[in-house]
Amino acid sequence: MPDVLAFVPVMAGRCVRLSRRNTEALLTSLLLPIMIMLLFVYLFGGAITTPGSYVDYVVPGVLLLCAGFGAASTSVTVCQDMTGGIIDRFRSLDIPAPALLAGHVAASVVRNLVSTIVVLGVALAIGFRSPAGPVAWIEAAGILVAFILAISWLAAAAGMAARSVEAASALTFGMMFLPYPSSTFVPIATMPGWLQGFARNQPVTPVVETLRGKLLGTAVGASPWHALAWCAGILAVSVALSGAAYRRRVR
Amino acid sequence: MTGEFAVEASGLTKSFGGVEVLAGVDLTVARASRFALLGPNGAGKTTTVRILSTLTAPDAGRARVAGCDIVRDRHRLRRRISLTGQYTALDGLQTGEENLRMVAKLAGLAPARARRRAGELLEQFDLRDAAWRRVATYSGGMRRRLDLAASLVAAPSVIFLDEPTTGLDLPGRLLLWRAITELSASGVTIFLTTQYLEEADQLADRIAIIDGGRVVAEGTPAELKRQVTAQRLELTLADAAAFDDVLRAAGDRVVRADRGGLVIGLATDGTAPQVRALLEELDPGGRGVATFGVRGATLDDVFLALTGHVTKEAVHA
Numbered sequence: 001m002p003d004v005l006a007f008v009p010v011m012a013g014r015c016v017r018l019s020r021r022n023t024e025a026l027l028t029s030l031l032l033p034i035m036i037m038l039l040f041v042y043l044f045g046g047a048i049t050t051p052g053s054y055v056d057y058v059v060p061g062v063l064l065l066c067a068g069f070g071a072a073s074t075s076v077t078v079c080q081d082m083t084g085g086i087i088d089r090f091r092s093l094d095i096p097a098p099a100l101l102a103g104h105v106a107a108s109v110v111r112n113l114v115s116t117i118v119v120l121g122v123a124l125a126i127g128f129r130s131p132a133g134p135v136a137w138i139e140a141a142g143i144l145v146a147f148i149l150a151i152s153w154l155a156a157a158a159g160m161a162a163r164s165v166e167a168a169s170a171l172t173f174g175m176m177f178l179p180y181p182s183s184t185f186v187p188i189a190t191m192p193g194w195l196q197g198f199a200r201n202q203p204v205t206p207v208v209e210t211l212r213g214k215l216l217g218t219a220v221g222a223s224p225w226h227a228l229a230w231c232a233g234i235l236a237v238s239v240a241l242s243g244a245a246y247r248r249r250v251r
Numbered sequence: 252m253t254g255e256f257a258v259e260a261s262g263l264t265k266s267f268g269g270v271e272v273l274a275g276v277d278l279t280v281a282r283a284s285r286f287a288l289l290g291p292n293g294a295g296k297t298t299t300v301r302i303l304s305t306l307t308a309p310d311a312g313r314a315r316v317a318g319c320d321i322v323r324d325r326h327r328l329r330r331r332i333s334l335t336g337q338y339t340a341l342d343g344l345q346t347g348e349e350n351l352r353m354v355a356k357l358a359g360l361a362p363a364r365a366r367r368r369a370g371e372l373l374e375q376f377d378l379r380d381a382a383w384r385r386v387a388t389y390s391g392g393m394r395r396r397l398d399l400a401a402s403l404v405a406a407p408s409v410i411f412l413d414e415p416t417t418g419l420d421l422p423g424r425l426l427l428w429r430a431i432t433e434l435s436a437s438g439v440t441i442f443l444t445t446q447y448l449e450e451a452d453q454l455a456d457r458i459a460i461i462d463g464g465r466v467v468a469e470g471t472p473a474e475l476k477r478q479v480t481a482q483r484l485e486l487t488l489a490d491a492a493a494f495d496d497v498l499r500a501a502g503d504r505v506v507r508a509d510r511g512g513l514v515i516g517l518a519t520d521g522t523a524p525q526v527r528a529l530l531e532e533l534d535p536g537g538r539g540v541a542t543f544g545v546r547g548a549t550l551d552d553v554f555l556a557l558t559g560h561v562t563k564e565a566v567h568a
Contacts, residue, residue, distance in 0.1 A: 013353075017349070084338070085340035088336050089340035089341070090357075091305075092334050092402075094330070
């Protein structure tokens with residue numbers, strides 16, 4: 001394990017540099033969440049009734065959606081490494097698979113935090129206001145990082161298992177849609193009955209409820225614990241899956 | 252590392268999806284030598300190199316490289332060898348310097364030493380001017396040299412090169428040959444694969460010929476050449492019709508045929524009576540053969556004699 005940790009900063013540095021230079025992917029990961037936020041606030045917002053102003057309701061969800069997009073691209077970068085020549089170099093250097101993936105995940109967290117800050121800046125410009133104090137902001141950031149970490153590793157596992165870059169991005173498609181049947185954009189009570197059960201019990205809902213509660217200063221109940229349990233569970237499963245996919249692949 | 256061999260392999264087999272790629276490969280490579288594994292596409296060269304460099308596990312057989320078992324001691328072994336494959340194992344979006352520095356850090360060098368080592372290697376491989384350009388903008392030859400440089404960061408004792416010059420133009424190939432020759436002067440063992448006879452002849456002091464997943468011959472370039480006829484009669488034909496006539500009449504005595512150049516090579520002992528008899532027999536009318544010459548055997552002849560097919564170069568030569 002100390003070996004693994006020694007490799008992570010170098011691998012993370014590499015992945016951050018590569019993301020920074022992949023201009024198209026960088027622009028997409030910044031512009032798409034902003035477009036979606038503007039779409040919801042200005043187009044759908046008038047028709048959706050929420051407690052308080054809709055921009056306040058939707059911004060925490062957009063932050064989360066943004067994290068989903070950013071993390072999904074991890075599957076593509078991992079798959080590119082696995083299908084290109086560089087994996088031979090890393091294996092020759094005896095880099096353990098968890099160190100390789102941790103580098104990608106660390107870069108994903110950095111990338112997503114940057115785009116979160118940009119999206120938050122635009123949100124403030126279009127009227128988002130938060131009464132939250134510093135502690136609540138830190139708690140909100142913490143839950144967001146935990147979520148990004150978990151789904152980035154899930155995406156990395158998908159990238160490890162996929163045989164092509166196209167397959168890798170298809171595998172993470174579901175991840176990007178999960179926020180829709182949740183309380184991210186509309187209150188769950190407005191959904192058809194059969195969907196409400198799913199929406200209440202899927203991982204995105206407790207995460208977005210925690211985020212919204214912390215940022216808007218409302219009660220969160222047990223949501224933070226549910227959210228953290230989901231994140232820990234997804235992370236554990238993803239680490240195990242990615243390890244298995246790697247071993248199957250290199251033999 | 253003890254023992255006189257850098258590589259000892261016996262009975263290596265490997266199948267992929269039911270297709271047998273290696274059918275029992277046996278090899279020994281002396282320390283500090285230059286060894287070439289020569290064979291056509293699909294002969295099992297890459298699989299052999301990937302097994303010896305621990306990237307693929309053999310189905311059966313045993314091998315020791317640099318004193319380490321390739322399966323049990325693979326983690327220790329990886330610190331003693333390097334592999335440069337057919338495809339660039341570097342990031343196109345990083346500069347040459349960044350790639351080398353990254354590899355140096357991953358090999359355990361502290362940042363300051365990694366920077367210094369990267370600088371040395373860029374110098375050694377004639378890449379100083381391109382150090383700060385992204386690798387995506389490099390030519391094929393520059394990429395191979397950078398790849399080779401990256402393999403040398405940690406001073407390995409056995410260097411595997413899988414088809415190092417495939418796809419390179421002539422100047423690129425010559426530069427890489429020079430780099431490989433210089434490397435071997437420093438006492439490392441070089442194990443390369445190639446489908447170019449000329450490359451094996453130039454670079455290696457021992458050659459093994461692999462075909463159909465088996466080593467079919469082994470020796471120095473001179474020994475291998477002695478295994479086939481010592482001389483070759485080369486006929487240049489007057490036209491395509493004459494070329495076809497002679498090719499048919501000569502049958503299995505043909506060791507080389509180049510339709511574009513209208514040249515046919517035949518096995519001979521080089522004596523005047525035999526050459527005269529051959530010309531009489533193959534060109535009774537005396538008009539088909541324009542010129543002829545007698546030459547020493549090349550590795551092409553060896554290759555054809557042993558595997559029953561010509562190599563890439565023989566066809567285009």
